[in-house]
Amino acid sequence: MQYTFITLVENKPGVLNRVASLFRRRNFNIESLAVGRTERPDVSRMTIVVGCNDDMDAHKIEANLYKLVNVIDVQDVTKQPSVTRDLALIKVKAGPERRAEVNNLAEIFRARIVDVAPDSLIVEVTGTEEKIEGMMELLRPIGIMEMVRTGQIAMTRGAYEGERHTPGANGNGWHDEDESGLAEY
Amino acid sequence: MKLTGAEILWECLVREGVEVVFGYPGGANMPLYDAMLNYPIHHVLVRHEQGGAHMADGYARASGKVGVAMGTSGPGATNLVTGIATAMMDSSPVVFITGQVAAHLIGGDAFQEVDVTGITLPITKHNYLVTRPDEIAEVVREAFYIARSGRPGPVLIDICKNAQIEKAEFEYPDEVKLPGYKPPVHAPKASLEQAVRLLEKAKRPVILLGHGALISGAEEVIQHFAVKTQTPVAMTLLGLGAFPASHPLSLGMMGMHGEAHTNLAIQNADLLLGFGMRFDDRVTGTLKTYAPNAKKIHVEIDPSEVHKNVKVDVPLVGDLKAVVTDLVPMVDEYEHEEWMQQIAEWKSEGDARSIMSWPEDGKLYVAHMVHDLWEATGGGAIITTDVGQHQMWSAQYYFLEKPNRWITSGGAGTMGFGLPSAIGAWFAHKDQEIWAVAGDGGFQMTAAELSTAVQEGANVKVAIMNNGFLGMVRQWQEFFFEKRYSGVHMKAPDFVKLADAHGVPARRVTKPEEVKEAIEWARKTEGPVVLEFVVVQEDAVYPMVPAGAALDQMLRRPTRQK
Numbered sequence: 115m116q117y118t119f120i121t122l123v124e125n126k127p128g129v130l131n132r133v134a135s136l137f138r139r140r141n142f143n144i145e146s147l148a149v150g151r152t153e154r155p156d157v158s159r160m161t162i163v164v165g166c167n168d169d170m171d172a173h174k175i176e177a178n179l180y181k182l183v184n185v186i187d188v189q190d191v192t193k194q195p196s197v198t199r200d201l202a203l204i205k206v207k208a209g210p211e212r213r214a215e216v217n218n219l220a221e222i223f224r225a226r227i228v229d230v231a232p233d234s235l236i237v238e239v240t241g242t243e244e245k246i247e248g249m250m251e252l253l254r255p256i257g258i259m260e261m262v263r264t265g266q267i268a269m270t271r272g273a274y275e276g277e278r279h280t281p282g283a284n285g286n287g288w289h290d291e292d293e294s295g296l297a298e299y
Numbered sequence: 300m301k302l303t304g305a306e307i308l309w310e311c312l313v314r315e316g317v318e319v320v321f322g323y324p325g326g327a328n329m330p331l332y333d334a335m336l337n338y339p340i341h342h343v344l345v346r347h348e349q350g351g352a353h354m355a356d357g358y359a360r361a362s363g364k365v366g367v368a369m370g371t372s373g374p375g376a377t378n379l380v381t382g383i384a385t386a387m388m389d390s391s392p393v394v395f396i397t398g399q400v401a402a403h404l405i406g407g408d409a410f411q412e413v414d415v416t417g418i419t420l421p422i423t424k425h426n427y428l429v430t431r432p433d434e435i436a437e438v439v440r441e442a443f444y445i446a447r448s449g450r451p452g453p454v455l456i457d458i459c460k461n462a463q464i465e466k467a468e469f470e471y472p473d474e475v476k477l478p479g480y481k482p483p484v485h486a487p488k489a490s491l492e493q494a495v496r497l498l499e500k501a502k503r504p505v506i507l508l509g510h511g512a513l514i515s516g517a518e519e520v521i522q523h524f525a526v527k528t529q530t531p532v533a534m535t536l537l538g539l540g541a542f543p544a545s546h547p548l549s550l551g552m553m554g555m556h557g558e559a560h561t562n563l564a565i566q567n568a569d570l571l572l573g574f575g576m577r578f579d580d581r582v583t584g585t586l587k588t589y590a591p592n593a594k595k596i597h598v599e600i601d602p603s604e605v606h607k608n609v610k611v612d613v614p615l616v617g618d619l620k621a622v623v624t625d626l627v628p629m630v631d632e633y634e635h636e637e638w639m640q641q642i643a644e645w646k647s648e649g650d651a652r653s654i655m656s657w658p659e660d661g662k663l664y665v666a667h668m669v670h671d672l673w674e675a676t677g678g679g680a681i682i683t684t685d686v687g688q689h690q691m692w693s694a695q696y697y698f699l700e701k702p703n704r705w706i707t708s709g710g711a712g713t714m715g716f717g718l719p720s721a722i723g724a725w726f727a728h729k730d731q732e733i734w735a736v737a738g739d740g741g742f743q744m745t746a747a748e749l750s751t752a753v754q755e756g757a758n759v760k761v762a763i764m765n766n767g768f769l770g771m772v773r774q775w776q777e778f779f780f781e782k783r784y785s786g787v788h789m790k791a792p793d794f795v796k797l798a799d800a801h802g803v804p805a806r807r808v809t810k811p812e813e814v815k816e817a818i819e820w821a822r823k824t825e826g827p828v829v830l831e832f833v834v835v836q837e838d839a840v841y842p843m844v845p846a847g848a849a850l851d852q853m854l855r856r857p858t859r860q861k
């Protein structure tokens with residue numbers, strides 16, 4: 115099953131490499147990974163979709179991500195109400211005679227035609243994975259010349275938070291403020 | 300005040316309390332070496348960067364402080380790699396500082412350019428590439444903090460040559476800003492309560508004590524906890540010394556070459572308390588049949604170790620000392636007399652098979668030598684080992700009463716570790732007796748450091764167990780490859796002459812009755828000494844759990860001699 119993690123990391127050079135290297139080293143299979151800026155300039159956000167067998171795998175991924183010094187927070191939003199989006203650009207082989215057909219399909223999927231060339235079109239579609247797959251399914255017979263996808267991005271709805279799999283895990287503090295405290299030891 | 304990057308580095312190291320660095324110079328770190336002359340830090344010129352890495356590691360393990368090793372770019376840095384991986388696997392706090400080509404040359408395959416941060420990414424706790432002098436202070440401050448806190452580990456700083464030469468304003472940061480790094484301390488209350496409920500019900504509990512006990516300084520509170528709950532304590536290879544070997548609750552070492560009664564206790568337990576250990580395959584045997592009837596509590600500072608190998612019932616993620624300190628007042632005094640009785644029975648069975656019970660047969664056994672060494676030193680020396688049979692015999696027969704005297708490469712099993720780590724330990728404790736026990740194979744891997752020991756006047760005694768074989772591999776070939784010996788016979792040099800060439804006093808011991816006298820001679824002789832013990836060639840370490848077998852399926856020492 116595919117699990118989706120939202121991961122906040124320090125916006126520093128090489129962090130993407132650390133995350134990718136970790137997934138390779140621990141033999142986790144990344145389905146998609148999208149990185150971008152956030153509302154804070156010093157923090158980047160990754161949405162990572164990974165194939166997991168169960169919550170135990172999800173725990174392993176969470177715990178290993180926290181081993182990276184630059185990882186600030188990890189949430190598993192797989193089972194939480196959330197909005198997930200993927201964006202695809204699809205170049206379709208279509209001369210003037212088939213433009214209308216593509217246009218119709220685009221409308222059904224609330225996609226847009228963003229480039230028109232003599233014998234091709236570029237369709238831009240956003241949505242869930244299923245929606246994009248559905249759109250591609252219908253475009254394939256017409257002729258897909260090229261396709262690119264951003265990978266999923268995700269955000270929990272309202273006040274929902276992602277799951278934490280390790281007891282006491284709460285961001286990289288791990289424990290509620292009142293329960294931790296280095297000073298004593 | 301503006302300083303060069305190189306000066307900034309040394310200013311920082313002085314502020315971190317660094318007394319000694321183990322290094323090797325080259326093109327890309329020459330500015331660091333030049334600036335070093337003005338600072339009160341002792342530099343040890345090693346003979347190979349790997350030796351330097353192990354020295355810094357040995358220093359760190361013996362002192363509890365952060366060790367520092369340096370190398371130049373390219374081959375200097377790659378020579379450090381084995382030492383870095385060794386420190387990583389055993390959670391040893393070492394800061395590695397490598398020179399790198401100038402920032403504008405990076406990526407261009409310049410002379411001696413190697414992507415060191417890339418190579419060491421998976422074998423460091425964290426690493427840095429520094430391209431500007433104004434980054435150095437913050438990076439060094441963070442590196443030392445990361446190396447020694449939480450689950451310790453190696454941190455590498457790769458400093459471009461231009462950053463060593465250019466100037467920047469120097470100010471040492473008071474604190475580190477690491478929003479993503481907050482090592483856990485206490486475990487949540489609810490989990491502690493769950494653990495207590497398991498303890499209340501347990502009839503056959505066993506504590507599995509690991510390296511974490513020593514790192515967190517939890518020895519005392521664990522003893523308190525074990526006595527209060529009357530729970531016997533088994534130790535991992537790296538946990539040895541965390542609980543006194545002579546204590547009635549001590550079970551000694553567990554695992555592949557653990558004692559039989561220890562492994563039997565674990566397999567028959569109804570509750571295991573993993574304390575600062577990671578259920579490594581060398582201590583569990585096959586996981587399919589591991590302690591099948593035991594509930595498991597796991598106190599561990601690194602959450603990625605929880606449920607990694609063994610699915611546990613109660614994970615307590617936190618600092619071992621803090622967690623056990625919290626647990627002590629929550630538990631009652633328990634009794635487990637029947638359980639202790641049962642373990643004692645298993646133990647007496649094992650004692651009869653022990654090599655210590657063998658009659659004298661005029662041959663020299665490593666186990667006997669280690670036992671003699673233990674007697675001669677009153678169990679108080681710092682022992683470092685190399686990797687192989689002698690390592691296991693040392694673990695089995697050098698009974699440790701006190702912590703932080705046992706330095707061995709466990710997780711990585713790095714041959715060549717023994718001598719250099721002993722030299723490193725000497726810099727931490729110049730007043731203490733230090734012995735490196737090595738095989739004839741492993742000793743030769745870093746034998747060049749004998750020369751370093753001489754140059755530094757390091758008072759380390761080296762015991763080479765010469766069995767003419769790569770003993771541990773030979774043992775596996777004997778047991779699992781029908782004695783087809785392949786690539787394990789090794790013709791050693793004349794170790795006494797080799798030592799002599801270094802100006803190191805040395806003796807060869809061939810008979811059991813010469814052992815004690817030779818040890819005494821070595822102890823009385825100032826500075827480095829080499830003792831070569833010509834030991835039985837084809838002895839095997841028992842008990843042995845074959846790789847992939849169940850923990851209680853041990854090969855036992857035959858009761859009769861071969």
Ligand SMILES: Cc1ncc(C[n+]2csc(CCOP(=O)(O)OP(=O)(O)O)c2C)c(N)n1
Nearest residue numbers: 687688689712714738739740741769770771
């Ligand atoms: C660098 C390295 N290479 C290979 C090995 C595999 N290995 C483990 S034990 C061993 C034999 C060691 O022989 P020796 O040093 O003579 O010690 P003995 O086992 O005879 O006590 C070997 C080759 C290793 N652990 N480390």
